Amino acid sequence: MEPHGKRLRFFPLSIWNPYVDDMEMDPLRIETSMTRLNRKLERAPWSWKTSYEDNRITEYKVWKDGRRKVLAYYIPYSLNVKEWGIYLLKDEISPDLNYLNSLIKSKGISADISPVYVSLIFLHELTHHVIEDWRVSSGSFSYVQDDERLCEYTAFTLTQALLSRVQGSTSPTRSGGGKNYGVSGYPIPGVSLQFPGLPKEIHLNYYDLISLLITIYYYWGRDIDKIYKVQVPSWVDEESFAKFLSQNLNVGLEEMWSERRVSSVYRRISVV
16 A cells, blocks of 8 residues: 555654655565666766855755756845745756656656656755744754755655655646746645646656655765765754644745745745
């Protein structure tokens, strides 16, 4: 049975691990998926790096020769109320979608990896916003490198939980327009038809979803990356964090009862 009813947990030192999370799944099907993926051979030619400078948190692709390209970034509202929001760089994300879709098809998986990949990046950046809300509520904004672990854990956990609810197919919806647009995508907030390359409908079964998550997990080197380890840091208070996370998953409504007096984060998403 697909685990639709599991409670999401964010207690300190929790690690996202598909093998642990999916013990209820058919072991033979999981083993078959792992054989098809040959996961250990599929690594990106670059690694993720982060920086906090010029009042923004930036995720970079960094190559061994020192080249780096911006993948996504978040500008905190408490530091720049005019330009704050989530920014996704389509010219760096789209080539990954093309390559990984070609890769998984060669492994016999027909599902499109694009919604999963974009969801992971978007939810990572959204979690930076959640952390800002959490810290500002009791003081002022600050950034620590351990935030990246919490962002990755949240991204993988939520992507698995939300996309596991797709039955057959679903069409993302959108509202607004222009550079900053309000997105009310289902099942993943932030998945929009405006992102180049995303399918108009999402077709996934749970086994394919796990295979796609594992493909990205190893492609990004999450099993060996200490900064982006998919783990809840030891300082996280689960109840407090879950409160602010759940508020920010109320797409477009969180601004109605938030004390921060800024627009919904879903009106501050830019694909540039």
